[in-house]
Amino acid sequence: MKKVFILLLISTFIILAFKSGNEYTFAIPINWPKPTYDFAKNPLSIDKIQLGRALFYDPQLSSDNTTSCSSCHSQFTAFTHVDHALSHGIKDRIGKRNSLALMNLAWHQSFMWDGAINHLDMQSLAPISNPDEMDEKIEHVVTKLQKSKIYPLLFQKAFGDSTITGEHLLKSISQFMLTLVSSNSKYDSVMRKESVFTAQENQGYKLFKTNCAECHTEPLFTNLKFENNGLTLDTTLNDTGRMKITHNKKDSLRFKVPSLRNIEFSYPYMHDGRFKKLSEVVTHYTSGVQKSNTLSKKLEKNLVLSSNERVDLIAFLLTLTDRTFLFNKDYSFPRTIFFTEKKE
Amino acid sequence: MLSTIKNNINSCSLSPSGRIKTISHGLAYCLLFIISIEVMAAQSNKILNINFHAYYGDVLLKLDDSVYKTENETAIQIETFKCYISGIELLNKEQVVFRENNSFHLLDVSELKSLSIPVTTPSTIQYDKIKFNIGIDSLTNVSGAYGGDLDPTKGMYWTWQNGYINFKLEGKSMICPTKNNEFQFHIGGYQFPDRTMQQVILNILMEGSLAIRIDLKKIIDSIDLTKQNQVMSPGKDAVILSEKALKIFSSY
Numbered sequence: 001m002k003k004v005f006i007l008l009l010i011s012t013f014i015i016l017a018f019k020s021g022n023e024y025t026f027a028i029p030i031n032w033p034k035p036t037y038d039f040a041k042n043p044l045s046i047d048k049i050q051l052g053r054a055l056f057y058d059p060q061l062s063s064d065n066t067t068s069c070s071s072c073h074s075q076f077t078a079f080t081h082v083d084h085a086l087s088h089g090i091k092d093r094i095g096k097r098n099s100l101a102l103m104n105l106a107w108h109q110s111f112m113w114d115g116a117i118n119h120l121d122m123q124s125l126a127p128i129s130n131p132d133e134m135d136e137k138i139e140h141v142v143t144k145l146q147k148s149k150i151y152p153l154l155f156q157k158a159f160g161d162s163t164i165t166g167e168h169l170l171k172s173i174s175q176f177m178l179t180l181v182s183s184n185s186k187y188d189s190v191m192r193k194e195s196v197f198t199a200q201e202n203q204g205y206k207l208f209k210t211n212c213a214e215c216h217t218e219p220l221f222t223n224l225k226f227e228n229n230g231l232t233l234d235t236t237l238n239d240t241g242r243m244k245i246t247h248n249k250k251d252s253l254r255f256k257v258p259s260l261r262n263i264e265f266s267y268p269y270m271h272d273g274r275f276k277k278l279s280e281v282v283t284h285y286t287s288g289v290q291k292s293n294t295l296s297k298k299l300e301k302n303l304v305l306s307s308n309e310r311v312d313l314i315a316f317l318l319t320l321t322d323r324t325f326l327f328n329k330d331y332s333f334p335r336t337i338f339f340t341e342k343k344e
Numbered sequence: 345m346l347s348t349i350k351n352n353i354n355s356c357s358l359s360p361s362g363r364i365k366t367i368s369h370g371l372a373y374c375l376l377f378i379i380s381i382e383v384m385a386a387q388s389n390k391i392l393n394i395n396f397h398a399y400y401g402d403v404l405l406k407l408d409d410s411v412y413k414t415e416n417e418t419a420i421q422i423e424t425f426k427c428y429i430s431g432i433e434l435l436n437k438e439q440v441v442f443r444e445n446n447s448f449h450l451l452d453v454s455e456l457k458s459l460s461i462p463v464t465t466p467s468t469i470q471y472d473k474i475k476f477n478i479g480i481d482s483l484t485n486v487s488g489a490y491g492g493d494l495d496p497t498k499g500m501y502w503t504w505q506n507g508y509i510n511f512k513l514e515g516k517s518m519i520c521p522t523k524n525n526e527f528q529f530h531i532g533g534y535q536f537p538d539r540t541m542q543q544v545i546l547n548i549l550m551e552g553s554l555a556i557r558i559d560l561k562k563i564i565d566s567i568d569l570t571k572q573n574q575v576m577s578p579g580k581d582a583v584i585l586s587e588k589a590l591k592i593f594s595s596y
Contacts, residue, residue, distance in 0.1 A: 011518060116505040121488035125496055125503040139497045166497035170489040245505060247538070247579060 007109050017168050023044050026106065027185035030192060032219050035106035037120060037178060042171045046163070046176065047158040052176030054154060054337045055169065060144050062090050062134035069127065069173070072099040077104065078262035079180060085273030089133035096132070096237060100258060101266045103325065104181040107220055107300050113255045113271040114242045115226060124173045138166050145169070150337065162198035180326035182261050183219070191219070197319065204316025207309055211285075214298050215257045221320065226254040227296040230289030234272055241271065264321045286310075345384040390467040394432070394474070394554045396451055396459045398425060403505040407454055414517075422560060424514040425453045426500060427589070428479050428493075432463060434471035435545075441471055448480065450500060451494040451558075472548055474556075478589060479510030479541035495519040507532050507578065512591050513560065520573045527569055531585050533578025540578070540586035546595040555596055562566050562592045 007248050014066045024044040028035065038192035055061065059068045073079040079102035081087040097113055117126055127133040128141065145151040156162040158172060164180040187205075189195040197205060206215075217223040226242045233239075233253065242251035255271045269275040275284065285303040289295070305313065325331075369493045398405040400412045400422065411419050429449045434442040443466045476490065480494070485507050502507045511531040520527050533540045546556065566588045575581045 038488070117485045118506045119488040122496070122501075124504045125501070125506075131505040139499065142497055165491050166495040167491035169494065174489075200414045246535075293405075336356075 001033045024179070026048055026178065026323060027181075029188070029202065029219070030229065032106065032183070036109050037106040037174075042121065042174060044175055044248065047154075048172045048175045049178075049336065050173065050178055050334065051158045052172035053331075053334045054150070055123050055173050056176050057338075058220065059147070059334050061128055061136060061141055063093055063136040063140075064090050066090055066092055067134050069124070070333070072127070072133070075328075076326050077101070078182070078266045078326060080266045082265070082267065085268050087133075088132065089127075090135050093132040093135075095130070095269050096239060098268060100256075101262060103128060103180050104220055105180065109223060114245050115220065115256055116245050120177065121174045122168045123177075124170055136147070138169070140165060142169065154337070168218075180325075180331060181314060182322040184324040185322040186319040188219075188314075188322070192204050198315070199215045200312050201319050202316075203205070203309070204312035204314070205319075207305070207313045208316050211228065212260075212313075215296065216260050219278050222257045223261040224256055226251065227257050227298075228253040228283075228292065228294040229255075230283070230291070230295050230299050231270060231272075231274070232288075232290045234274070237272060239272065250294060254294060261320045262322055278317060280312070282310050282313060358490070359467070364574050379407065388467050388510070389464050390580045391462050392465050392554055394460075394461040394463060394556065396429075396556050396558055397452075398453050398457050398459070398560065400564075401559065405453055405560060412561070412564075414561075414569075416515055418519050418569070420515060420517040420564060420569075422515040424512055425560060427451050427511040428500065428508065429476050430484075430541075431475075431482055432461070432478045433475040434465065434469065435473040435475060436469075436471045439583060440475075441469055442466070448478075448490075448492070450498055460488070470550075473545055474548060474554065474595070475543065475545045477541050478545050478593070479532070480508040480534070482534040482539070484508075490566075501530060502530075502577075505577070507534055511586065513563070517569050519570050522569065522573050527573040528576060529567075529574075529585060530576040531582050531589065533582050538578040538580070538583055540582050542586050542590040544590060544593045546593065549595055557593070557594050557596050559592050566591075 011072075022045045024046050026035070026039060026044055045251070056069045056073075059065050059071075061068060067090045071335075072081040072089070081099040086094050086096060086097060088094045100113065105111075105120055108120070111120065111123045112126065112171075117123045125138060128136050128138055142164050146156075151164060152162040155168060156163050159168045186195060186197075186201075190197050208278075215223050215225070215227055215229075228241075231253070240252050242254040242256075243249065245251075261322070263269075263278065267276055269278075269281050275281050282303075282305070285299070286305055287302060289299050289302060291300075361369075367486060375467045383498075404413070405422060405425065407425070409421065411421055413584055427450075428450055430447055432444040432449075433440050446462050447463075449461045450458060473501075484490070484494070494508075498511065501507070502509060509530045509532040511529070513527075513529045515527055516525045517527060518525055531540050531542065563585075567585075572581070575585055
């Protein structure tokens with residue numbers, strides 16, 4: 001009998017040791033709300049995150065093997081597409097919108113500028129199959145990966161099954177994206193009382209709280225809602241935003257409120273990337289807001305700022321830059337995985 | 345076996361080591377008991393096959409070059425027919441007597457095997473009706489990635505705007521003023537007011553037979569293909585088509 005107990009004990013330890021070696025604890029930053037992503041349905045593990053990371057950087061996900069997720073979501077720009085108002089995919093095809101920065105996705109319930117995507121797991125399907133982006137089919141991606149040298153092994157390691165499925169592929173990309181948490185900007189350290197704002201930043205923070213925070217709500221710097229911020233309709237695109245999804249006129253010209261975290265590096269701004277500089281964004285809110293039926297109530301009156309206040313506000317926005325996020329090696333191109341493949 | 349357990353419990357007033365031994369024996373018997381119950385339970389289950397037969401009018405549907413005729417004698421070819429069946433329930437005198445867990449099945453006429461759905465039910469079950477949905481419920485539509493028949497590689501998932509395609513019918517007809525004379529109906533949508541999941545309730549006409557007939561001629565004849573030939577997003581048209589799709593199912 002004792003032997004049975006000892007055996008049981010040992011096997012429990014082995015299971016625990018195996019588990020703790022591979023499990024990944026998702027840390028919720030202090031004073032942040034609970035994430036909305038249901039981790040119970042897709043429990044994080046280091047192997048799955050690494051697999052997702054490989055997939056995120058792999059151009060095999062596009063039809064001509066040239067374009068990866070990272071092509072339009074590069075780390076040093078907070079995972080968006082810098083320099084392009086409208087992001088482009090394979091063969092330089094220009095899309096209809098400016099790619100969004102990827103961070104703190106575990107707190108989002110809908111994705112894309114119009115909320116067309118209802119779950120993070122399903123997000124990757126959209127760019128993979130959009131003809132202007134990666135122009136590929138998930139079925140074909142699965143076939144390509146199954147034939148590769150590394151992926152059956154990586155899927156085996158991550159899911160205990162070397163047969164690649166759409167479900168496993170999507171869930172592992174989700175896992176990598178979920179780890180992209182930005183919560184270490186100067187703003188965050190000030191909130192944690194580890195550092196202090198300059199007088200100018202502090203002044204800017206006050207202006208921000210009065211004028212911007214209702215939509216760009218802390219700590220995510222977005223209220224996760226859809227708003228019309230008074231941009232004039234670009235008639236070459238005729239993009240009515242959320243209305244295309246809900247078919248409701250009330251949603252005309254409404255777009256998802258983007259987070260302002262890492263805004264210094266995630267230019268150009270707005271759904272169509274029409275503004276290159278932060279000063280242009282501020283000018284839009286002081287004098288460019290176009291009145292319409294669906295305009296956000298908070299923008300009915302123009303923002304009034306003196307030239308000093310404009311500078312203060314921008315100084316505050318720059319405190320949202322998180323270098324530990326932008327240069328985190330855990331998020332970068334997974335050299336070791338891809339180089340092992342070439343050696344084989 | 346029960347008496348053995350009783351004996352063990354009765355003989356528990358022993359020395360500490362003896363007691364552990366007895367308890368362990370007792371536990372072993374309990375385990376055996378539970379296993380035997382499960383084996384018995386498993387034996388008392390049976391597998392029911394729900395068989396779907398796809399027809400075009402009176403002829404079995406084939407996705408090859410077979411040409412069919414519409415009500416107006418227009419020639420038509422069917423190239424794809426797939427649809428989701430979910431939430432299978434069996435009823436007896438209006439009471440649910442069986443509900444399948446994780447009940448999601450993709451019917452695909454190009455894969456004969458998919459047209460027969462095996463469900464495990466208690467062997468003594470009696471039923472007079474079958475109930476199921478055509479399509480996938482809203483909750484599943486917003487809950488992320490799934491495998492099996494729900495895997496997005498099955499070609500029944502919209503990527504530009506999330507959601508399952510509940511019902512897919514594609515083909516050709518000279519009267520379609522489209523490229524290659526194609527018609528494509530991808531029916532889906534899970535959000536109010538564009539919900540397209542439909543519930544089917546059918547009487548079981550013959551004891552022990554779960555055969556369901558799908559007649560695509562019925563839906564084709566209800567559509568004016570000269571005017572309506574491409575429905576590929578959620579909306580009013582999709583809802584109307586989903587109501588028409590409901591009527592092509594019958595038991596026999």
